[in-house]
Amino acid sequence: MEATVPDQPQQPKRLYRSRDDRVIGGVCGGLGRHFGIDPVIVRIAAVVLLLFGGASALAYLAFLLLVPEEPREGEPPPPGRGRSAATIVAIVALILIGGPLLLAAGLAVAGILLPLAVLVLTGLLVWWLVSGEAPGGGAGDIARRSALGVGVLLLCFAVFVGGAWAAGLGGGAVAAGIVIATGLVVAVSAFAGGLRVLILPALALAMGVGFISAADADLRGGVGQREYKPASASDLKDRYRLGVGQLVVDLRQAELPEGDTPLKMKVGVGNALLLVPRDVCVASTASIGMGGVDVFDRDNGGLDVEWEDLPSAPENGRRVVVDADVGMGAFEVQHERRDRWDGRHRFRDRDDDGTDVNEGCLRA
C-alpha cells in the first residue's frame, strides 16, 4: 500500500536579510540571495546609486526596517505580516520614485527624509564600530543602535571642537597628553577585554588638536572684527593680532617714513586685510595653514601656503614689509576696500575690474 502525501500549499519564498553575508545589515546579501544575483553586484549598485542623489541610502533604510533577518538553523521563520518579497520591493520602489518627486516639488518632508536616512545609517555604522554590535534585529533594535551611534557621533564632534579650541588657546600639550594617556589605557585594557568605546572620542580629540596645530592657528587675541587706522608711523604697532574674525589694518591715512616699515599680522581663524596708499610699495611674506593669499590680485591658496613677494621700493620711496600668519582663512593686501560684507556673505563691487597692482614699487 502506498502512502499518500497530502498536498502542501506552496509557501512564497520570503525575503530575508542575510546573517552570514553582510557588510552592514545584510540587505544586499539577502537581496542577492533572493534574486540569485552576486551580492557584490548589488553592493556596487547601491554605492553607485548613493552617488546619484543618495537614493540607495533611503532604500537601504527601508529594507532594513521592513525585511526581517533570516532565521537561525532550527528556528521557525519569524511571523510575517503577510508581506511578500514583491510587496516589499514595491514599497521600496514607491519610496524611491516618490522621494525624488517630493524633492522636485520642494516639499520639506523630502528634504528631511533623505538626510534622516543617511543619519540613521551613519548612526548604525558608528555604533557598530564602537560596540561591535552589527545592525540587526527588529526595527526597535535598529532605532536604538542608530540613536546610540548618533549620540557617540555628537559626543565626538563636541570633543573635536573642544580639542581644537583648547589647542588654539594654548592647551594643546595637555590635550596631547590626554590622548597619549587614553591610548595607553586602551592598549593595556586589550589584555582584559578591551575598551573600544574610548577609541573614537580619543581620536576625535586628537583630530581637533591636530587640525589646529597643522593650521598653526592661534585663537588667543579675541573674537570679532578689529579695525586699526594708525595716523602715523609712531601709532603703528609692530604686531596686530586676532583670534577669530576679521583684522583690518588701514594705513591709507598714515604718514609713513621713507624706507621700510615692518608690520606683523596674525589671525587664528578668519581674514587679515591690509589697506595701503597707492604710493607705498608693499613687500609681503605670509604663512597660511589652510586658505589663501591675495596681494593686489596675485593670489595663491590651498594647504600649508607659504607666500613671499619682496619687491624693492624706488629710491627714497616708502615700503611696508608685512609678515602675515593666518591659521585658517585669508590674507589680503589692497589699495581700496573691494570686498563688502553684508552680515552673511562677502562680495565684490560690480565695477571692480580685478586689476589692482603694487603701484608703489613701480613709481620712479
Add this chain to the structure above:
Amino acid sequence: MRRPDLPSLVGGIALVAFGTTLLLDQVDAIDLRFGSFAPIALAAVGATLVALGLSRRP
C-alpha cells in the same frame, strides 16, 4: 592565555603614536603641517579600522 582584543590594542597604540606626534609639535620639536598631519591621522584611523575588521573574522 587570553587573546588580546585586537582593536583595543591597535587603536591604543595608534592613539599613543598620534598623541606623541601632537605633543612633539606642541613643544616645537617638530613642525606639524597639513601635509604630514593628514597621513598620520588617516594611518591612525585606518589601522584601527583594519584591526576591527580582522577581529570580526572567524
